[in-house]
Amino acid sequence: MKTIELEYDVVIVGGGTGGPMAAVKAKEKNPKLRVLVLEKANVKRSGAISMGMDGLNNAVIPGHATPEQYTKEITVANDGIVDQKGVYAYASNSYAMIEELDRWGVKFEKDETGDFAVRKVHHLGSYVLPMPEGHHMKKVLYRQLKRQRVEITNRVVATRLITGAGGEIAGVMGFDCRTADFYVIKAKSVVLCTGAAGRLGLPASGYMFGTYENPTNSGEGHAMAYHAGAELTNLECFQINPLIKDYNGPACAYVTGPFGGYTANATGARFIECDYWSGQMMLEFYNELEGGRGPVFLKLDHLAEETIAEIEHILHTNERPSRGRFHERRGNDYRSKAIEMHISEIGFCSGHSASGIWTNEKGECSIPGLYAAGDCASIPHNYMLGAFVYGKFCGENAADYVAGREAPVINTDMVEAERQRILAPLSRSEGLTPFQVEYKTRRIVNDYLQPPKITRKMEIALERFGEIQDDLNELSAANPHELMRAMEAYTIRDCAELAARASMFRTESRWGLYHLCVDHPEKDDENWFCHTNVRRGEDGKAAFRKREIEPYIVELNAEEKAAYQRLRVAGSKSAN
Amino acid sequence: MTIATTRTQAPVVVDQDKCIAEKGCTVCVDVCPLDVLAIDFVSNKAFMKFDECWYCMPCEQDCPTGAVHVNIPYLVR
Numbered sequence: 001m002k003t004i005e006l007e008y009d010v011v012i013v014g015g016g017t018g019g020p021m022a023a024v025k026a027k028e029k030n031p032k033l034r035v036l037v038l039e040k041a042n043v044k045r046s047g048a049i050s051m052g053m054d055g056l057n058n059a060v061i062p063g064h065a066t067p068e069q070y071t072k073e074i075t076v077a078n079d080g081i082v083d084q085k086g087v088y089a090y091a092s093n094s095y096a097m098i099e100e101l102d103r104w105g106v107k108f109e110k111d112e113t114g115d116f117a118v119r120k121v122h123h124l125g126s127y128v129l130p131m132p133e134g135h136h137m138k139k140v141l142y143r144q145l146k147r148q149r150v151e152i153t154n155r156v157v158a159t160r161l162i163t164g165a166g167g168e169i170a171g172v173m174g175f176d177c178r179t180a181d182f183y184v185i186k187a188k189s190v191v192l193c194t195g196a197a198g199r200l201g202l203p204a205s206g207y208m209f210g211t212y213e214n215p216t217n218s219g220e221g222h223a224m225a226y227h228a229g230a231e232l233t234n235l236e237c238f239q240i241n242p243l244i245k246d247y248n249g250p251a252c253a254y255v256t257g258p259f260g261g262y263t264a265n266a267t268g269a270r271f272i273e274c275d276y277w278s279g280q281m282m283l284e285f286y287n288e289l290e291g292g293r294g295p296v297f298l299k300l301d302h303l304a305e306e307t308i309a310e311i312e313h314i315l316h317t318n319e320r321p322s323r324g325r326f327h328e329r330r331g332n333d334y335r336s337k338a339i340e341m342h343i344s345e346i347g348f349c350s351g352h353s354a355s356g357i358w359t360n361e362k363g364e365c366s367i368p369g370l371y372a373a374g375d376c377a378s379i380p381h382n383y384m385l386g387a388f389v390y391g392k393f394c395g396e397n398a399a400d401y402v403a404g405r406e407a408p409v410i411n412t413d414m415v416e417a418e419r420q421r422i423l424a425p426l427s428r429s430e431g432l433t434p435f436q437v438e439y440k441t442r443r444i445v446n447d448y449l450q451p452p453k454i455t456r457k458m459e460i461a462l463e464r465f466g467e468i469q470d471d472l473n474e475l476s477a478a479n480p481h482e483l484m485r486a487m488e489a490y491t492i493r494d495c496a497e498l499a500a501r502a503s504m505f506r507t508e509s510r511w512g513l514y515h516l517c518v519d520h521p522e523k524d525d526e527n528w529f530c531h532t533n534v535r536r537g538e539d540g541k542a543a544f545r546k547r548e549i550e551p552y553i554v555e556l557n558a559e560e561k562a563a564y565q566r567l568r569v570a571g572s573k574s575a576n
Numbered sequence: 577m578t579i580a581t582t583r584t585q586a587p588v589v590v591d592q593d594k595c596i597a598e599k600g601c602t603v604c605v606d607v608c609p610l611d612v613l614a615i616d617f618v619s620n621k622a623f624m625k626f627d628e629c630w631y632c633m634p635c636e637q638d639c640p641t642g643a644v645h646v647n648i649p650y651l652v653r
């Protein structure tokens with residue numbers, strides 16, 4: 001295990017969606033900057049969009065939607081708990097990003113007049129733009145990285161940030177998952193684009209890597225930000241999604257909804273008005289499943305042959321193309337059989353819900369020099385296009401931040417401590433395997449953290465996570481690959497503990513199923529109409545605080561505010 | 577020794593006749609997000625070394641000879 005020392009101006013951790021955009025934009029801002037993308041996998045096929053994406057889920061296109069409308073929609077979809085400035089900044093830069101991607105060669109669906117073919121999936125406005133040929137997305141990004149001469153290091157797992165005397169960013173550490181070489185990278189600024197914490201809950205199938213998220217995204221960014229003293233926000237707002245049962249990927253109602261597909265219960269009846277993923281929608285979905293009217297299905301068998309053929313083309317070539325293979329083996333045919341749906345494991349992902357590393361509308365985190373974009377950051381319901389827009393903000397702002405800044409001085413104690421932590425599992429020939437420790441952590445997440453949340457269960461989970469903290473000292477790794485899984489076990493345990501503590505801090509129910517508390521069943525606007533932020537306190541323990549919601553810049557009337565509380569189809573029975 | 581090995585059927589299958597790893601090709605190994613594929617030292621062919629699959633398919637899609645096939649893992653299918 002060699003130690004490799006490098007030095008850059010800006011290091012971007014994660015080369016999936018927001019990461020490549022941040023790198024390209026930092027170089028465009030100042031071509032002289034030394035910019036590195038540090039990637040755990042290979043940037044050619046990494047991240048949530050490794051096989052592309054079937055559409056933009058939040059396109060704000062003039063003539064179809066306005067930034068004000070979109071900001072309203074996300075405000076109500078997220079139960080009012082939003083930094084509107086952050087959402088608005090996304091929305092007002094959304095169209096320029098679509099135009100740029102269009103110039104780069106991304107193919108969007110257009111109608112016969114050449115206008116973008118926007119569809120309606122959300123409850124109020126129209127923001128969905130299909131990309132039937134969206135499988136080429138990673139190739140488009142890779143070409144831009146090469147054009148801007150961004151340096152890339154693949155197969156390096158980032159594990160800890162290095163901070164300076166004033167708490168500012170000084171670099172990042174990690175190791176190569178094939179050689180176990182230890183990396184110490186000096187950097188004036190770091191942009192975290194590490195994706196969701198997607199290996200938090202265990203899929204119902206029991207297959208550890210059959211997660212909704214790309215399982216490479218195990219929450220390193222969240223853990224790194226936390227240990228560096230940065231704030232994370234709204235971690236109790238879990239991500240839970242409606243997915244194809246067992247396959248555990250999207251079915252996907254965003255694609256099929258505009259064609260006439262819908263979510264139905266066991267009797268074939270529609271029970272939700274809108275298939276856009278919100279906590280309230282998930283609660284109705286959960287009530288239907290648990291209320292004796294399940295299973296729940298995605299119903300397409302009433303559609304015309306040419307419509308189904310188009311749906312098949314989009315769904316079986318993009319994002320999760322193996323869903324076609326799954327259906328084939330099960331004898332599922334959209335023409336004759338509704339697709340059985342289920343509820344995903346929990347995770348942290350601002351792409352769909354609202355939890356993550358806290359950033360403002362510039363992508364800045366709470367410690368100087370640190371930026372975050374995409375699923376690991378905190379702009380709610382941000383999806384792929386939000387990762388691109390915030391990747392751009394982060395890249396440009398990081399380029400400004402490093403201008404004229406001296407090379408950081410590295411704290412050698414910090415580096416040595418991390419080297420020892422990483423080295424330890426490889427040096428043990430006996431002990432617990434990473435598989436065992438990860439499985440147990442995630443099984444406990446399912447047993448105790450999955451909503452409906454119960455305070456006593458959270459307390460028990462914290463006892464178990466405390467025991468697992470000790471177990472980490474017994475981890476044994478047979479090779480560098482297992483070492484990667486061992487260090488991920490640390491991350492997953494950290495995220496699990498934060499998920500439990502955040503859930504106990506907010507003593508109300510909010511965001512539908514995402515934070516449904518049995519001991520505090522009501523929404524309590526008087527005490528909890530606020531964000532929750534957490535950081536690692538001086539004593540090493542998680543310190544929570546309430547963070548005020550800044551005055552809205554787009555006002556909502558009472559009717560709009562309650563829109564996402566009215567998702568159940570009129571006349572269909574509620575389980576409660 | 578306190579560590580046991582547990583056998584499992586790997587979802588990704590490589591057609592030994594079509595695989596050209598012996599010519600230096602490592603495309604499937606390179607693109608796998610989970611880094612679970614490897615080249616066998618003896619046979620000089622690609623194989624799935626770790627059963628940690630997201631059934632995401634870059635290995636199959638990007639293989640230049642069509643040697644790789646991704647099955648849905650048994651626990652999931």
